[in-house]
Amino acid sequence: MLTYTIEYCVIFVLLLVTAYVVPAGLFHYFFFTRCSTATEAMRIQKRRPSSQDIRREIRQSVSALLLFSAYCLIVYHAARNGATALYFEFAQRPWWWAAAGFAALVVLHDIYFYTTHRLMHLPPLFKTVHAGHHRSLTPTPWSILSFQPLETISQFGFFALVIFFVPLHPATLLAYLLFDGLVNAAGHCGHEFVAPASQQHRLLKYLNAVTHHDLHHTRFRYNFGQYFNILDRLFGTFLDRPAA
Incomplete structure (x- = not known):
């Protein structure tokens, strides 16, 4: 039992730092501590999050990580017994496999996220699964994992x-967890730091900007994608840059 407890604590700290504290911090x-005239000009909403909002986001995010850590402990022991597809020696795969695997995670996760997000x-389902995250009408980086238990599982x-x-x-x-955390923190930072002109590029326009996810927090019915807005465009749920 002690061994499992130690393993769980190690996993929790690793996830807390990698997937939450570093990107959100x-x-x-x-954008909030070292704010300046330049960053203020990037602010999307006039409404500012309160310290109470941030404390709630942190509590919910830590709770989500506690639950996810339990899942990771199960996976860890499954991997040790060879029950997963994980491999532990880089020499077991070609040199390009890690990069290809990372790219596959980005694409597959975006499809999964759009689908489950729309369902939520x-x-x-909304009240019992996803409403807690949408209490952050003006999201902050600390809201990136602010999930209710069922949403955490999803x-x-x-x-x-x-x-x-x-x-x-x-x-x-x-x-990938670090990358996902950084992209999520950017999407929840409430400041549009990418020039609108850049977002009209024939390829870059398919990437979600901060404004897109910020609009999701205020309009609810639009912009369900994680990294890309391709599925939002295909299924008529894309909303682009009206005043939030």
């Missing part, structure tokens, strides 16, 4: 699928 520092907005369920079917090195997974 960086964006909080640049259905009236029968969001992290993606990893429950890929590790059993996609050969990945644990380092690739950790790198």
